Amino acid sequence: MTLNRIACYAAMFLCTGLPALAQVELSGSWTSKNHEDALERGAGPNPVDFTGIPFNESGRAKSLSYVQSQLSMPERICAFYSQWHMMVGTFGMKIWNVPDPLKGGTVAWVVGAWEDRAAMTIWMDGRPHPSKNAPHSQAGFTTGTWDGDVLTAYTTHMLTGYLRRNGVMTSDQATMTTHFIRHGDMLTLASYIDDPIYLTEPYYITRTFVLTPGVMNSDGPPCIIGDEGVQVGTVPHYLPGKNPFLDEMTKLYGIPVEAAMGGAETMYPAYRDKIKDKFVMPAKCSKNCGGPPPGQ
Amino acid sequence: MGYPIALRLSMLALAVALPLLAQPPGGGRGGRGGPPPTAKAMAPIDLTGYWVSVVNEDWRFRMVMPAPGDYMGVPMTPESKRVADAWDPAKDEVAGELCKAYGAPSILRVPEHLHFTWQDDQTLRMDTDAGTQTRLFHFGNWKAPAGPPSLQGDSVAAWEITRGGRGGPQPDPNAPFLTLAEGPPQAKGFLKVTTSHLKAGYLRKNGVPYSENAALNEYYDMIAERFGDTMLVVTEVVTDPQYLREPFIITSHFKKQANDAGWKPTPCSVRW
Numbered sequence: 054m055t056l057n058r059i060a061c062y063a064a065m066f067l068c069t070g071l072p073a074l075a076q077v078e079l080s081g082s083w084t085s086k087n088h089e090d091a092l093e094r095g096a097g098p099n100p101v102d103f104t105g106i107p108f109n110e111s112g113r114a115k116s117l118s119y120v121q122s123q124l125s126m127p128e129r130i131c132a133f134y135s136q137w138h139m140m141v142g143t144f145g146m147k148i149w150n151v152p153d154p155l156k157g158g159t160v161a162w163v164v165g166a167w168e169d170r171a172a173m174t175i176w177m178d179g180r181p182h183p184s185k186n187a188p189h190s191q192a193g194f195t196t197g198t199w200d201g202d203v204l205t206a207y208t209t210h211m212l213t214g215y216l217r218r219n220g221v222m223t224s225d226q227a228t229m230t231t232h233f234i235r236h237g238d239m240l241t242l243a244s245y246i247d248d249p250i251y252l253t254e255p256y257y258i259t260r261t262f263v264l265t266p267g268v269m270n271s272d273g274p275p276c277i278i279g280d281e282g283v284q285v286g287t288v289p290h291y292l293p294g295k296n297p298f299l300d301e302m303t304k305l306y307g308i309p310v311e312a313a314m315g316g317a318e319t320m321y322p323a324y325r326d327k328i329k330d331k332f333v334m335p336a337k338c339s340k341n342c343g344g345p346p347p348g349q
Numbered sequence: 350m351g352y353p354i355a356l357r358l359s360m361l362a363l364a365v366a367l368p369l370l371a372q373p374p375g376g377g378r379g380g381r382g383g384p385p386p387t388a389k390a391m392a393p394i395d396l397t398g399y400w401v402s403v404v405n406e407d408w409r410f411r412m413v414m415p416a417p418g419d420y421m422g423v424p425m426t427p428e429s430k431r432v433a434d435a436w437d438p439a440k441d442e443v444a445g446e447l448c449k450a451y452g453a454p455s456i457l458r459v460p461e462h463l464h465f466t467w468q469d470d471q472t473l474r475m476d477t478d479a480g481t482q483t484r485l486f487h488f489g490n491w492k493a494p495a496g497p498p499s500l501q502g503d504s505v506a507a508w509e510i511t512r513g514g515r516g517g518p519q520p521d522p523n524a525p526f527l528t529l530a531e532g533p534p535q536a537k538g539f540l541k542v543t544t545s546h547l548k549a550g551y552l553r554k555n556g557v558p559y560s561e562n563a564a565l566n567e568y569y570d571m572i573a574e575r576f577g578d579t580m581l582v583v584t585e586v587v588t589d590p591q592y593l594r595e596p597f598i599i600t601s602h603f604k605k606q607a608n609d610a611g612w613k614p615t616p617c618s619v620r621w
Contacts, residue, residue: 089599090406092421104405105404202511234568239584239598243602256405259406259582260600261600306413320405321402321403322401332413332414345426
């Protein structure tokens with residue numbers, strides 16, 4: 054055996070004992086556990102439920118003008134399906150890595166498409182984000198870094214989308230940061246939207262997914278624009294002060310209108326003191342009450 | 350002239366590898382022959398200080414009293430629903446059971462401030478202002494004392510040190526984009542807590558029950574965000590063969606506070 058070969062084997066042996074680059078396996082099919090925000094992620098939130106949204110006045114005004122029929126407009130038919138849909142939708146995720154065929158390593162992680170949300174490709178090779186003047190897309194552009202065992206993805210260049218499926222929108226200036234945190238068979242995503250146009254502070258939510266042995270295919274193409282017959286030149290909307298659902302949360306849950314209007318203060322415990330004397334607990338849940346599946 | 354390239358590479362690998370292989374897990378404190386490092390000394394993340402709930406999930410179940418019968422999201426059994434349907438806050442008041450919604454499986458869903466301190470080198474203490482509850486996270490070979498089950502149960506804790514090690518630069522909040530070199534550092538490790546020996550209580554204030562057979566697993570991750578705040582993300586898994594069809598998995602998050610501003614101890618309440 055030559056000296057060179059011995060040296061190579063020695064180096065290979067030693068390197069196997071070294072800590073690997075801080076990465077964990079994220080590949081697999083991850084099913085969504087909709088135990089929190091179940092209504093919002095399932096059937097959809099109630100109209101004018103803006104609780105916990107750190108709006109500014111522009112964000113609130115835009116949301117109050119929203120009419121569900123806007124989604125029939127060709128220009129807005131895909132508005133629900135930005136990358137944020139991964140966090141707020143009801144679906145699971147298929148994740149895989151893209152290896153570098155020449156050098157080894159991972160060039161990118163991909164969170165597969167689902168329904169009408171485009172795949173999220175998280176570039177790990179250090180490429181820069183596009184120019185701020187570059188076109189935006191439904192998928193946006195995402196880069197990632199590992200820190201310890203946490204993968205952090207940063208998404209820019211998204212189209213305007215929704216923050217909550219009742220008209221709370223994000224602008225095309227919004228960015229999304231997502232931490233992928235694996236604990237055994239659970240994958241927690243901590244993600245936030247930072248939007249200088251509609252929010253006063255980042256909107257931060259956390260979700261947990263569970264590894265499933267079943268195959269979960271990356272499903273569905275990016276949203277395809279269709280014609281649902283909305284008259285050209287019209288935008289369904291409510292004028293200021295005319296939204297008929299202002300008191301929907303009051304009628305359903307006894308929540309004061311001012312709390313339903315959102316704002317950053319509604320995210321923090323001190324806000325409870327402000328509405329304590331205005332809240333009236335309903336006698337009984339009347340709609341979307343959950344419970345065991347029928348027949349059990 | 351000189352050594353062959355492969356030999357030089359192997360010498361370089363040796364030079365890098367040997368110091369790393371010689372280090373104990375967690376960065377090298379302690380050493381052979383000495384006492385094992387304490388949990389406090391081994392902490393890969395510093396949870397001590399004040400934290401505040403950020404409530405933008407399950408808002409109507411947390412910030413106000415959920416309506417009787419509103420069970421959305423909880424994987425209840427039929428028996429659980431039967432028990433919850435009979436919920437009567439007046440009975441809890443008469444029985445002096447005001448804190449049933451402040452037990453370990455639900456306390457982190459209560460809008461509140463948390464205060465972490467080290468009670469001793471092997472015990473991390475978590476106090477809440479809402480409900481004035483105290484949880485103790487015991488590291489090492491702690492054995493639970495005999496006695497009746499309690500609201501906060503017996504919690505065994507362990508640090509999970511990740512392979513990336515500790516430390517790292519602080520994030521630059523003004524950085525326009527993440528790069529491989531400039532990503533915001535997260536914690537290089539997390540806290541795992543397993544809690545059992547629980548007294549029965551409520552997962553939600555409107556009487557959704559958990560039984561004394563319930564167990565709780567929690568994972569505490571700390572993340573330094575590019576917007577300048579540090580967040581605490583807690584993944585919670587409640588199992589209860591009596592009242593849950595499957596593990597109840599929720600994730601709660603908190604924002605680090607500079608001081609005790611906002612800390613407002615309040616008693617447990619069954620009506621607010």
